[in-house]
Amino acid sequence: MNNLKRIGILPCSGACNVGMLSTKAVVEILGEHENTDFVCALGLPLGIESIIKNGKSSDGYIALNGCPVRCATKALESADIPINEEVVITEKFNIKKNKNLKSEEKIDQILDELKGLIDKIDKE
Numbered sequence: 001m002n003n004l005k006r007i008g009i010l011p012c013s014g015a016c017n018v019g020m021l022s023t024k025a026v027v028e029i030l031g032e033h034e035n036t037d038f039v040c041a042l043g044l045p046l047g048i049e050s051i052i053k054n055g056k057s058s059d060g061y062i063a064l065n066g067c068p069v070r071c072a073t074k075a076l077e078s079a080d081i082p083i084n085e086e087v088v089i090t091e092k093f094n095i096k097k098n099k100n101l102k103s104e105e106k107i108d109q110i111l112d113e114l115k116g117l118i119d120k121i122d123k124e
């Protein structure tokens with residue numbers, strides 16, 4: 001019945017405002033889009049076989065990076081997972097990186113961006 005592509009989203013989950021925003025955004029999206037998967041950031045570069053296998057089970061991928069260090073992108077690349085879309089939150093939403101882990105700054109805009117990318121990948 002549901003022919004939507006499965007979209008894996010990997011948040012960088014960094015210990016700062018934008019890293020936490022990446023995780024919060026993915027948690028929100030998972031509740032709204034049943035065709036999305038939360039890809040575990042740490043297991044990929046560590047070479048954990050079961051996590052890589054799970055990580056490769058989606059049809060398309062979004063790397064959600066907090067900042068230009070782009071850890072989410074690099075984690076996907078480390079497992080040879082092709083990236084359809086990449087977001088860098090500091091640059092895309094003009095948010096300064098800080099240590100406020102409870103920040104909700106521009107979360108609605110980040111969610112809108114993710115929803116648009118999910119729809120875009122689904123139509124590719």
Ligand code: SF4
Pocket residue numbers: 012013014015016018019065066067068069070071072
């Ligand atoms: S991309 Fe930036 S915010 Fe995210 S984990 Fe890496 S250094 Fe931290």
